[in-house]
Amino acid sequence: MPIEEKVTFxxxxxxxxxxxxxxEDGRLVKIRPDGEHPLSRGNACPKGIAFTEVQxxxxxxxxxxRRKPDGTFERVSWDSALDDIGARLRAIIAEHGRESLGWYFGNPSSFSYSHTMWILGFALGTGMRHLYSAGSxxxxxxxxxxxLLYGSLTALPIPDLDRTDFLLMVGANxxxxxxxxxxxxxxxEKLTAITKRGGRVVVVDPRRSETxxxxxxxxxxxxxxxxxLASMLSVIFAxxxxxxxxxxxxxxxxxxLRRAVARFTPExxxxxxxxxxxxxxxxxRSLAAASSAAVYGRTGTCLGRQGTLVAFLLDALAVVTGNIDRPxxxxxxxxxxxGLATAQNLGLVGYDRRRSRIGxxxxxxxxxxxxxxxxxITTAGxxxxRALFTSAGNPVLSVPNGRELDAALGKLDLLVSIDLYMNDTNSKADYILPATTFLEREDIPLPFSALSTTPFIQHTEAVVAPYGEARQEWQIIDDIARRIGVIPFVATPTNRIGGLLSRARRMVPTNPLTMIDVAMxxxxxxxxxxARRGGLSMAKLRANPHGVVLREHVETGVLRRVVRHKRKRVQLAPAEILDVxxxxxxxxxxxxxxxxxIGLRELKSHNSWMHNSPSLMRGDREHTARINPADAAAAGIEDGKPCRVASEAGSVELPATLTEEVGEGTVAVPHGWGHSGGxxxxxxxxxxxxxxxxxxTAIVDVERLAGMSHLNGVPVRIEPVA
Incomplete structure (x- = not known):
């Protein structure tokens, strides 16, 4: 076969x-940045280039x-695996009901439109109650x-980086x-352009990060x-x-809101x-006086004790200074x-429609x-x-108290994982089903299109055929659903409408790309x-493989269209926030x-799943705790020597790196390390x-409004290890 160069993202x-x-010959040889991409323009990070090694x-x-009685695995056929999974699921459902089924999906699933669609479809079709994700x-x-602010879970404001004069970033790197x-x-480039045109970028962080x-x-x-943030609001009001x-x-x-924050004076x-x-x-004062200002926060602000309150106050600062929905x-x-907005409008997803059994x-x-x-898993009733699926996830490493979860997984009646690797979590599975990489499937950035600072859309075909017998996640989910008599997206197949949909589904097989094309x-x-000349269709995207810029800037003046509260107004004082x-x-x-x-993101890591790439792990990469020299001296800890970081919940031991990068009282440790299985x-x-x-994972340590894990700002002590 000839050597081919294929455009993707x-x-x-x-x-x-x-x-x-x-x-070449049907296998990936290398990856390089796309110089014709209208936004990235020949730029890509080490992880993207190293994906050749993952592929x-x-x-x-x-x-x-399939797991054998001795804990090792053996290769089986797809039909054998799916038939046995289907039979075991039917038995579990017959004895314990569909509410005993569960699914955990990790961060990479968000980068596959069909994967997330079919998890939602499976959940709707089965009536499954136990749905978990990396989102918490x-x-x-x-x-x-x-x-709470806008009446819409999917109304996610983004900073207008290309036009702002003042950017306040909190807990982001x-x-x-x-x-x-x-x-x-x-x-x-977008951040440095702000300062080059005379603006300011202010980074609020416990660590003097790369940003x-x-x-x-x-x-x-x-x-x-x-x-x-409450203190800044109190100043602005006062x-x-x-x-x-x-x-x-x-x-x-x-x-x-003014009365609620008044007591939080800077003093x-x-x-x-x-x-x-x-x-x-x-x-x-600087934020309020800027001709335009944007406020932005990410995981550093999400994983403390008050994650939802912090996200709310970030937007509130923009609202009260007149910097929402404006260039x-x-x-x-x-x-x-x-996408999700439509699913929300149809009532397929929402907030506080159900409550968890635990907590x-x-x-x-x-x-x-x-x-x-x-x-x-462990609480009877x-x-x-009793039956858990995981896809594109490694919760034993990403969820608090991995030891607890690791032990609980062994008590399940059935554990099935859909993934690229045998990782720390799915090494405990009954079945591991091979998924395609992103290069082995067509795709379109469904969850991220509304978050682009330059409105943009791109479609890609598969670059290579699936290696071995890997299959796309949506196909695997669909095959499992059929084996237990479930129709994805159809919640009540026994009623008249459900019956019609069921027959239509059998006559016209559902394809996610067809659904997306219609929606687009x-x-x-x-x-x-x-009816509209020049509008989007899949044919247009295929004719423009490097992508299509939809507008130069994000449209403003849309707040009344975005807000779903009855009065079409932002709510600055919901009862939940006033209570907190x-x-x-x-x-x-x-x-x-x-x-x-606190946590720490590394340039050559991505959560827990890119540590098997030789080029990314090359050199002197070592997992260490960043400690301020003053704190280390007080604890008797030396640079490069092992130390113990302990909390009320547990402890870990790793080498110390002494650095002024973190302030006194702060310890920073990257997440995603410590692979021990698979x-x-x-x-x-x-x-x-x-x-x-x-x-x-104590109930009191899980944030109440959104169920966020407490992963940042955890009280600890440090001590040397002999």
Whole structure:
């Protein structure tokens, strides 16, 4: 076969950079950046280029694997695996009901439109109650804050980076993450462009991160964000710096919010945040005085004790200063097709429609906190989780208290994993079913199209045929559903409408790409099946493989279209937020655990699943705890020597790196290390520890409004290890 070069795009992280794949004899040879991509313009990070090694990894699972009684695995046929899974599921359902079924899906599933669609379809078709995701370790608080503010879980404002004059970033490190909760290829250039045109970029972080080193850094104590943001709001209200005219048009609850934050003066919060009162006042005044300002926060703000409150206050700062839905402020992108927003409008997903059996937590887009998953398995009673599927996830490493979950998995009646590797979690599975990589499937960025700072859409065909017997996740899910008599997306197949849909489904097999094409052609940019000249269709995207820019900038003046509250106004004082603010007292630090542990993202890691790439693991990569020299000296810890990081929930031991990069009182440890099971040899040999063993899954340690795990600002102590 000839050597071919194929246009595609990366699906590891949110910039979705354009790539060119070289294929020879049906196998991937190399990947390089796509110089013709209109947004990434020849840029790609080391992870995207290294994906050649993932694609061709000899440790990949390429054939269905079944666990043997001795714990090892053997290759079986697809029919044998699926028939046995179907039979066991039918028996579990017959004895315990469909509420005993569950699914956990990890971060990579968000980068496959068909994967997430069919999980939702399976959940709807089965009536499954146990749905969990990486979202409770990532972004679910952002969805809930949007629900409270705008009446829509999917109204996710993004910073208008290309037009802002003042960017306040809290708990975000886009120089390493490349942007999260926002799709902005070449984000480093976008950030430096702000300062080049005379603007300011202010980074609030307990650590002098790679991003903070390039711009203005405000050092805040871990998990002090809620107090800092409330304090800034109190200054803006007290000094009459708010945009009264805009607020009168856009928002309700201004006076209630003003009263709720009034007590959080900079002088009061200084002892909690570590930010001097004068600096807080200057920051609030600068934000309010800027001709345009955007406020942006990510995982550093999501995983503390008050994740939903912090996400809410970030937006509230933009709203009260008149910087919502305006050029240079926070803006709302528009989906080119009916996606989650449509699912929400149809009532397929929502917030607090159901409550978890353990902990009584509200669902967020149908899912519950992953932190309670182990207890749902081990706690007897009606609705006990007995059969679990995992796809594109490794919750033993990504969920707090992995030891608890690891032990609980062995108590399931059935565990089935759909993945690329035999990892720490699915090494306990009854079956491991091989999934395609993103290069082995066609795709379109369904979840991220509304988060792009430049409205953009791209489609890619599969670059190579699936290796071995790997199958797309949606096909696997569909085959399992059929074996238990379930029709994805049809919740009540026994009624008349369900029966008609069932017959239609048998006559016309469902294809996710067909569904997306229809949704796109009927969407705001669609061609309306020929009625609108030049509109979007799959044919147009195929004719433009490098992608299509839809607008130069995100459209503004759309707030009334976005807000779903009855009065079409932003709600600044929902009861849930006022209640949390009223209970937010002065934080008391523990004498036994006087330091605070935060997470850390690394340039050559992506959560827990890229540690089997030789080029990314090459060199002197080592898993270490970053500790301020003053704290290390007080504890008797030396640079490069092993130390113990301990909390009330557990402890880990790893080498110490002494650095002024973290402030006194802060310890930073990257997540995703500590592989100890499965069949990925480089990852297992890399060493390190699972830092989430220090985290708690106690009900009181799970954030109440969105079910977020407490992974940042965890009280710890450090001590040397002999």
């Amino acid at each position: 990366c699906r590891i992280c949110e910039p979705l950079c354009g790539l060119i794949a070289t294929v 061709n990894d000899p440790d990949r699972v390429l054939y269905p694997q 370790q990532d972004i679910n608080n952002r969805f809930v804050a949007s629900h 886009p120089i390493v993450s490349h942007g999260s909760g926002v799709t902005a290829p070449r984000i480093r 903070a080193k390039l711009f203005e850094h405000v050092s805040v104590r871990p998990d002090g964000d809620a107090w800092l 000094e009459q710096l708010f945009d009264a005219k805009t607020l009168a048009v856009q928002a309700d609850g201004v006076d209630k 009061l919060t200084e002892s909690i945040t570590g930010v001097p009162a004068g600096e807080v006042r200057d920051l609030a 240079g402020g926070l803006v709302f992108g528009e989906e080119p097709f009916a 009584n937590f509200p669902d967020v887009l149908g899912s519950f906190p992953a932190a309670v998953m182990a207890k749902e 009606k609705g006990q989780l 052609r009927l969407g705001p940019f669609g061609d309306r099946f020929g 603010l009223a209970k937010l007292g002065l934080r008391k630090d523990s004498k036994e655990f006087p330091l605070r542990l 069949g990925w040899r480089i990852a297992n040999a890399a060493g390190g520890v699972n830092v989430n063993e220090v985290m708690s």
